Amino acid sequence: MVISVLVEINIDKVFDYNVPEHLIDNICLGERVLVPFGNRELEGFIIDIKDTSNYDLKDIIDVIDKEPILNEELLSLGKEVSKSNVCNLTSVYQSMLPVGLKASKNRKVAIRKNSYIRLINNDLDDFLNNSRSVKQKEIVNYLLNNKEAITSMFDNASINVLIKKGIIEKYYKEYYRLNDNSNEEELYTLNEHQLKAYNQINESDKDVILLNGITGSGKTEIYMHLIKDALNNNKNAILLVPEISLTPQIIARFKKHFNNIAVLHSGLSQGEKYDEYRKILNKEVNIVIGARSAIFAPLNDIGIIIIDEEHSSTYKQDHNPRYNAIDVAILRGKTHKCKVILGSATPMIEDYARAKKGYYDLVKLDKRANNASMPLVNIVDMTKETKKGNKIFSEELLLSIEDRLNKHEQIMLLLNKRGYANYLMCPNCGEVSKCPNCDITLTYHKTSNMNRCHYCGYADNNKEVCFKCGTKLVNRGLGTEKVEEEIKRLFPDARVLRMDIDTTNNKGDHKKIIDKFMNHEADILVGTQMISKGLDFPLVTLVGVINADTILNLPDFRSSEKTYDLISQVSGRAGRSNLKGKVVIQTYNVDNYAIRLTSSNNFEDFYNEEISIRKKLFYPPYSFIALVKVGGKDFNETIKEANKIGSYLRNNADNEIILGPSVASLSKINNIYYFEIIIKYRDKDNIIKLLNEVRTITLSNSKINVQFDINPNAF
Numbered sequence: 283m284v285i286s287v288l289v290e291i292n293i294d295k296v297f298d299y300n301v302p303e304h305l306i307d308n309i310c311l312g313e314r315v316l317v318p319f320g321n322r323e324l325e326g327f328i329i330d331i332k333d334t335s336n337y338d339l340k341d342i343i344d345v346i347d348k349e350p351i352l353n354e355e356l357l358s359l360g361k362e363v364s365k366s367n368v369c370n371l372t373s374v375y376q377s378m379l380p381v382g383l384k385a386s387k388n389r390k391v392a393i394r395k396n397s398y399i400r401l402i403n404n405d406l407d408d409f410l411n412n413s414r415s416v417k418q419k420e421i422v423n424y425l426l427n428n429k430e431a432i433t434s435m436f437d438n439a440s441i442n443v444l445i446k447k448g449i450i451e452k453y454y455k456e457y458y459r460l461n462d463n464s465n466e467e468e469l470y471t472l473n474e475h476q477l478k479a480y481n482q483i484n485e486s487d488k489d490v491i492l493l494n495g496i497t498g499s500g501k502t503e504i505y506m507h508l509i510k511d512a513l514n515n516n517k518n519a520i521l522l523v524p525e526i527s528l529t530p531q532i533i534a535r536f537k538k539h540f541n542n543i544a545v546l547h548s549g550l551s552q553g554e555k556y557d558e559y560r561k562i563l564n565k566e567v568n569i570v571i572g573a574r575s576a577i578f579a580p581l582n583d584i585g586i587i588i589i590d591e592e593h594s595s596t597y598k599q600d601h602n603p604r605y606n607a608i609d610v611a612i613l614r615g616k617t618h619k620c621k622v623i624l625g626s627a628t629p630m631i632e633d634y635a636r637a638k639k640g641y642y643d644l645v646k647l648d649k650r651a652n653n654a655s656m657p658l659v660n661i662v663d664m665t666k667e668t669k670k671g672n673k674i675f676s677e678e679l680l681l682s683i684e685d686r687l688n689k690h691e692q693i694m695l696l697l698n699k700r701g702y703a704n705y706l707m708c709p710n711c712g713e714v715s716k717c718p719n720c721d722i723t724l725t726y727h728k729t730s731n732m733n734r735c736h737y738c739g740y741a742d743n744n745k746e747v748c749f750k751c752g753t754k755l756v757n758r759g760l761g762t763e764k765v766e767e768e769i770k771r772l773f774p775d776a777r778v779l780r781m782d783i784d785t786t787n788n789k790g791d792h793k794k795i796i797d798k799f800m801n802h803e804a805d806i807l808v809g810t811q812m813i814s815k816g817l818d819f820p821l822v823t824l825v826g827v828i829n830a831d832t833i834l835n836l837p838d839f840r841s842s843e844k845t846y847d848l849i850s851q852v853s854g855r856a857g858r859s860n861l862k863g864k865v866v867i868q869t870y871n872v873d874n875y876a877i878r879l880t881s882s883n884n885f886e887d888f889y890n891e892e893i894s895i896r897k898k899l900f901y902p903p904y905s906f907i908a909l910v911k912v913g914g915k916d917f918n919e920t921i922k923e924a925n926k927i928g929s930y931l932r933n934n935a936d937n938e939i940i941l942g943p944s945v946a947s948l949s950k951i952n953n954i955y956y957f958e959i960i961i962k963y964r965d966k967d968n969i970i971k972l973l974n975e976v977r978t979i980t981l982s983n984s985k986i987n988v989q990f991d992i993n994p995n996a997f
């Protein structure tokens with residue numbers, strides 16, 4: 283027997299190997315094997331099985347998996363994903379596996395087993411009459427009334443004696459680390475608006491449906507009904523959520539109504555992930571709920587794929603392979619001939635445009651379920667507040683907090699200080715330096731003391747004063763920790779919780795904080811964007827956005843969209859029950875449409891403004907963007923190669939616009955210099971073909987490393 287193996291090296295190459303007689307029975311498509319490669323031993327995936335070969339082949343060393351871990355669908359899906367994302371196939375196959383399986387043969391996570399005992403001898407009269415051991419009799423009596431017993435129930439020495447006497451035997455059964463069975467409560471009856479949306483979805487003849495429903499309109503309930511229908515048709519379902527460790531509430535909600543769910547997300551231990559994955563492989567579950575990579579779940583007969591909060595940037599992987607789970611979902615939807623539902627209160631502009639053009643169906647939900655009303659939104663001008671001496675909190679927000687504390691209601695405060703978003707701002711008029719060519723905020727580079735545009739490479743000397751009013755510029759930087767400290771100082775009796783990366787280092791931390799807040803063991807929850815999505819706290823009647831401008835000033839053509847999304851999502855946490863909600867948004871840009879329009883909860887209004895700007899500047903969806911990042915140790919060599927790639931692209935481009943190479947936003951990391959080429963394109967097929975050519979050509983050059991990013995999140 284001969285097999286073709288995709289060997290785990292950087293270049294996708296397939297080599298044929300011979301299978302020795304004693305391993306033939308273990309061979310199956312999609313398994314991993316250990317093969318000799320030069321003088322090394324490497325792992326690889328079996329991607330073809332043949333009878334013979336004309337060549338004299340080397341033998342494989344061993345078979346790693348006991349069962350195929352990639353089925354035929356996933357094997358061919360991987361090829362499409364690697365081609366359309368211009369990356370190597372091995373990395374795609376690797377991303378399809380849970381960490382526990384990814385580890386090599388020796389480091390693999392173990393399957394957990396419990397030991398059991400049962401009777402093997404029915405002639406027990408003699409033993410029961412003569413034995414003087416109370417403990418042994420106790421075991422035998424138990425087993426006479428029960429089929430089996432877990433060994434931990436009894437004392438080990440007695441068990442061993444009984445085994446020796448030939449009365450009982452010991453055996454092992456696999457168990458899963460996570461095993462919380464549920465009680466399958468009935469689903470809610472959909473209200474008239476939900477029913478209308480549900481019917482529209484069912485009657486649609488499109489492959490993809492965009493469900494645009496305001497926060498709290500009952501989208502999740504619709505998902506559950508759609509999934510239930512799929513199960514009733516003997517089909518399975520995948521639900522993707524942005525990042526599950528942040529939304530334990532959603533899982534709890536699903537587990538109340540459904541049995542047989544596998545959950546895949548980063549909040550699980552390696553062993554738990556491995557077990558959840560095995561539940562799918564062993565066909566013991568019908569529903570997979572998970573973050574991005576769950577889209578590769580080895581589930582058969584998929585009847586529906588739902589992507590919640592579809593606008594979330596977490597669906598796009600920001601390292602190799604840079605796939606987007608929504609694109610993969612659409613590919614799998616085609617294979618399984620099932621619908622793909624994209625749900626959001628604030629859909630991605632590109633997706634909404636596709637829906638408006640009729641590529642997707644658009645289904646709307648404009649009313650909150652439960653008769654809850656939308657919260658009242660107040661936008662506060664912080665330029666005026668700063669003049670009054672209120673730097674962090676406006677008067678309005680402080681008064682509202684005090685009021686809610688007196689009424690024993692709850693408060694959420696959002697400040698999205700993520701990473702190092704450093705930029706210079708005028709404290710007087712709120713002006714931020716922008717690129718004259720691109721209308722994108724310039725990034726302040728501390729080392730070079732320069733303001734740079736990450737789009738076109740424009741740079742100017744850091745100006746110390748505002749060009750509009752002459753006030754000395756300040757470096758903005760306020761974090762959640764400072765907010766927590768200030769709140770505690772101003773309201774010493776309030777119980778305050780904080781949720782951000784620093785307070786959620788350990789497994790289960792998210793859930794602990796959420797549960798505590800849910801049980802009203804705290805009055806105020808301060809947090810980053812982590813607190814904005816998917817949470818449903820009935821007692822929250824006030825949401826404060828400390829600084830709505832954090833994202834607005836990031837150098838990203840999606841900064842308005844992301845600002846609108848974040849404020850709308852977090853506002854949606856207020857007043858979800860019968861208590862009326864209020865939102866206070868603090869900003870230095872009261873007139874900015876992305877902030878102003880959050881108060882009306884009408885996504886269409888925001889879309890219309892945003893799309894006209896996208897059109898003017900030829901940004902997505904009017905063009906698409908691809909990024910080529912060239913890295914190398916030698917500055918001159920790297921720029922030379924980057925220029926070569928740039929020329930190659932320019933010479934072979936049709937209508938594509940090629941910008942750069944310019945210095946990348948993170949221009950030097952670990953002593954590697956980076957240059958970026960930005961491509962604005964319309965015809966995807968042409969650019970993918972071209973970039974795959976570039977990839978093939980540059981792979982042989984070991985001095986540089988070239989990465990491709992199709993439709994990047996931000997840059």
Ligand code: ADP
Binds near residue numbers: 470476495500504818
């Ligand atoms: P979304 O996913 O759109 O934010 P949810 O599905 O979370 O909305 O619904 C908001 C709240 O309304 C939840 O507490 C949910 O249980 C409740 N709800 C939704 N639909 C119904 C319904 N048909 N009957 C009763 N309660 C509902």
Ligand code: ZN
Binds near residue numbers: 719722735737738
């Ligand atoms: Zn620029």
